[in-house]
Amino acid sequence: xxxxxxxxxxxxxxxxxxxxxxxxxxxxxxxxxxxxxxxxxxxxxxxxxxxxxxxxxxxxxxxxxxxxxxxxxxxxxxxxxxxxxxxxxxxxxxxxxxxxxxxxxxxxxxxxxxxxxxxxxxxxxxxxxxxxxxxxxxxxxxxxxxxxxxxxxxxxxxxxxxxxxxxxxxxxxxxxxxxxxxxxxxxxxxxxxxxxxxxxxxxxxxxxxxxxxxxxxxxxxxxxxxxxxxxxxxxxxxxxxxxxxxxxxxxxxxxxxxxxxxxxxxxxxxxxxxxxxxxxxxxxxxxxxxxxxxxxxxxxxxxxxxxxxxxxxxxxxxxxxxxxxxxxxxxxxxxxxxxxxxxxxxxxxxxxxxxxxx
Amino acid sequence: xxxxxxxxxxxxxxxxxxxxxxxxxxxxxxxxxxxxxxxxxxxxxxxxxxxxxxxxxxxxxxxxxxxxxxxxxxxxxxxxxxxxxxxxxxxxxxxxxxxxxxxxxxxxxxxxxxxxxxxxxxxxxxxxxxxxxxxxxxxxxxxxxxxxxxxxxxxxxxxxxxxxxxxxxxxxxxxxxxxxxxxxxxxxxxxxxxxxxxxxxxxxxxxxxxxxxxxxxxxxxxxxxxxxxxxxxxxxxxxxxxxxxxxxxxxxxxxxxxxxxxxxxxxxxxxxxxxxxxxxxxxxxxxxxxxxxxxxxxxxxxxxxxxxxxxxxxxxxx
Numbered sequence: 001x002x003x004x005x006x007x008x009x010x011x012x013x014x015x016x017x018x019x020x021x022x023x024x025x026x027x028x029x030x031x032x033x034x035x036x037x038x039x040x041x042x043x044x045x046x047x048x049x050x051x052x053x054x055x056x057x058x059x060x061x062x063x064x065x066x067x068x069x070x071x072x073x074x075x076x077x078x079x080x081x082x083x084x085x086x087x088x089x090x091x092x093x094x095x096x097x098x099x100x101x102x103x104x105x106x107x108x109x110x111x112x113x114x115x116x117x118x119x120x121x122x123x124x125x126x127x128x129x130x131x132x133x134x135x136x137x138x139x140x141x142x143x144x145x146x147x148x149x150x151x152x153x154x155x156x157x158x159x160x161x162x163x164x165x166x167x168x169x170x171x172x173x174x175x176x177x178x179x180x181x182x183x184x185x186x187x188x189x190x191x192x193x194x195x196x197x198x199x200x201x202x203x204x205x206x207x208x209x210x211x212x213x214x215x216x217x218x219x220x221x222x223x224x225x226x227x228x229x230x231x232x233x234x235x236x237x238x239x240x241x242x243x244x245x246x247x248x249x250x251x252x253x254x255x256x257x258x259x260x261x262x263x264x265x266x267x268x269x270x271x272x273x274x275x276x277x278x279x280x281x282x283x284x285x286x287x288x289x290x291x292x293x294x295x296x297x298x299x300x301x302x303x304x305x306x307x308x309x310x311x312x313x314x315x316x317x318x319x320x321x322x323x324x325x326x327x328x329x330x331x332x333x334x335x336x337x338x339x340x341x342x343x344x345x346x347x348x349x350x351x352x353x354x355x356x357x358x
Numbered sequence: 359x360x361x362x363x364x365x366x367x368x369x370x371x372x373x374x375x376x377x378x379x380x381x382x383x384x385x386x387x388x389x390x391x392x393x394x395x396x397x398x399x400x401x402x403x404x405x406x407x408x409x410x411x412x413x414x415x416x417x418x419x420x421x422x423x424x425x426x427x428x429x430x431x432x433x434x435x436x437x438x439x440x441x442x443x444x445x446x447x448x449x450x451x452x453x454x455x456x457x458x459x460x461x462x463x464x465x466x467x468x469x470x471x472x473x474x475x476x477x478x479x480x481x482x483x484x485x486x487x488x489x490x491x492x493x494x495x496x497x498x499x500x501x502x503x504x505x506x507x508x509x510x511x512x513x514x515x516x517x518x519x520x521x522x523x524x525x526x527x528x529x530x531x532x533x534x535x536x537x538x539x540x541x542x543x544x545x546x547x548x549x550x551x552x553x554x555x556x557x558x559x560x561x562x563x564x565x566x567x568x569x570x571x572x573x574x575x576x577x578x579x580x581x582x583x584x585x586x587x588x589x590x591x592x593x594x595x596x597x598x599x600x601x602x603x604x605x606x607x608x609x610x611x612x613x614x615x616x617x618x619x620x621x622x623x624x625x626x627x628x629x630x631x632x633x634x635x636x637x638x639x640x641x642x643x644x645x646x647x648x649x650x651x652x653x654x655x656x657x658x659x660x661x662x663x664x665x666x667x668x669x670x671x672x673x674x675x676x
Binding site: 330334 | 411457458461462466467469471472473476477479480481482484486487491604607608610611615647649650654656657660661674
């Protein structure tokens with residue numbers, strides 16, 4: 001009905017190859033951005049912003065990173081949690097060594113540190129693939145986690161073993177530390193996520209992204225067609241860990257405020273993997289949908305019984321959350337193995353031809 | 359120079375000076391390795407027959423042991439509890455086949471892998487909901503397993519062997535032998551191997567895939583139960599065991615995903631390697647390297663032999 005491209009004629013190749021060729025999509029995107037930048041700060045309370053939106057954005061960013069690796073390049077990684085940790089610890093270390101430098105610079109720089117570590121642990125991907133690679137990345141996960149505990153230099157030998165975020169300001173407004181307002185932190189996270197999503201979108205729609213997808217579909221065939229596997233795979237690892245690193249830095253600096261090594265354990269990696277698979281492999285919007293589902297679902301499960309007037313213990317609620325999350329994962333895999341992004345595609349197609357079946 | 363000495367000479371000097379300690383460490387590693395091998399065995403069984411990389415094997419182990427202990431604590435006699443736990447594993451196998459495998463047949467491997475993640479979550483939640491999340495003690499004596507330790511005097515020192523560890527090694531050997539006979543000699547075993555070889559060919563000669571999957575998952579469940587009893591007897595039965603079970607993954611890499619002997623040999627190599635590494639080289643870097651050493655060994659190994667010790671050579675065609 002209203003979602004239909006009838007009458008929108010393209011007069012140039014650029015218009016034809018645009019990422020959002022349909023006008024309604026562009027309007028929709030603008031609407032989403034408007035809601036994110038204006039609507040949510042106006043409507044949402046402190047809880048909504050600090051405990052729902054900021055974590056959602058941070059996790060979505062990490063999921064984009066992982067999606068570049070798994071969904072676009074076909075390399076399974078179970079070490080994303082640790083790469084987020086690398087970003088967080090690098091950012092902490094850099095910002096305590098040089099506190100006068102702007103914190104945004106350090107957040108980006110910590111992404112680069114994570115990127116270097118990611119390339120290092122991505123090297124085995126040239127020899128092995130599939131589940132073997134997944135297990136190889138577990139080596140990264142456990143080794144890095146061990147470093148976060150044992151190498152005192154990383155957390156400035158803080159006796160508690162945790163990293164605590166000091167106060168940093170941007171244009172005179174505190175954005176990290178205890179005095180920073182959730183709204184300010186939300187805007188910083190949102191800005192970074194929007195810019196990096198835009199960057200990722202350009203990356204995966206361009207030559208590099210096409211190389212990655214060729215490698216994903218069949219690496220030997222890609223090699224025969226002249227794609228060099230070494231740079232393609234390592235670049236995927238680099239970009240993916242860059243995103244994970246920035247997400248990790250954001251997670252500690254703008255969401256949690258402090259973190260222990262446990263925050264970056266294997267479960268974090270698994271949760272991110274869920275987001276990518278449930279959201280949809282090889283889709284940026286899928287990363288957001290997956291992050292929303294996996295992060296917001298437990299919150300709903302936890303608050304629903306209270307809202308319905310049932311009183312169940314917090315332990316029971318947590319166990320139920322596990323069961324329901326597991327059940328939903330199975331449900332979505334069976335109903336739509338290509339993830340929420342595919343459901344979104346189908347819904348759009350239905351809208352286009354509505355009220356006719358096809 | 360000093361560092362090189364510490365890495366390459368000092369540990370071996372220590373081994374030579376205290377051979378009893380070396381034997382003790384080797385024994386500990388061997389026992390740990392047997393248990394890793396048992397978990398890996400469960401993985402291999404399922405991977406061979408259904409091509410599913412079953413991430414839930416670890417939690418199946420915890421769940422099986424937890425069912426046994428939970429029933430025992432509720433007053434069910436131990437042998438009956440054991441039977442009931444086996445029954446629960448059978449129901450689980452039936453459920454998995456019906457709810458997970460059948461609708462997802464012919465999907466890419468990664469989807470099935472993720473499905474077993476979902477299964478893991480369900481089992482964690484259900485286990486905690488029904489039996490509680492606290493660590494539980496395994497009723498070792500009620501199950502007829504030996505307790506205590508044997509002290510051996512060898513090489514001028516004392517080596518202490520836990521009886522339960524010896525029992526674990528024996529039971530593991532019996533199970534592996536039993537599985538080998540089951541695979542080679544029985545009708546169902548042959549059907550399993552046929553399915554492992556080629557799903558479509560197996561279907562076309564009249565082997566029921568659904569039935570085979572139930573049997574395989576049930577077998578893996580029994581292996582999980584045995585492993586859970588052994589681990590539970592060494593430490594308590596708790597959900598922390600699930601993390602230990604991740605150690606079976608490097609074992610799989612070493613042995614190859616499709617090889618039963620590979621799982622055993624890989625388990626022993628990893629078990630002994632990580633104990634020796636932790637004991638003799640761990641102090642150099644502050645200890646605790648057990649958590650990642652197994653993966654590092656496996657990773658180093660992968661770079662030279664990507665298909666594992668006994669795995670099938672991967673031939674790729676366009």
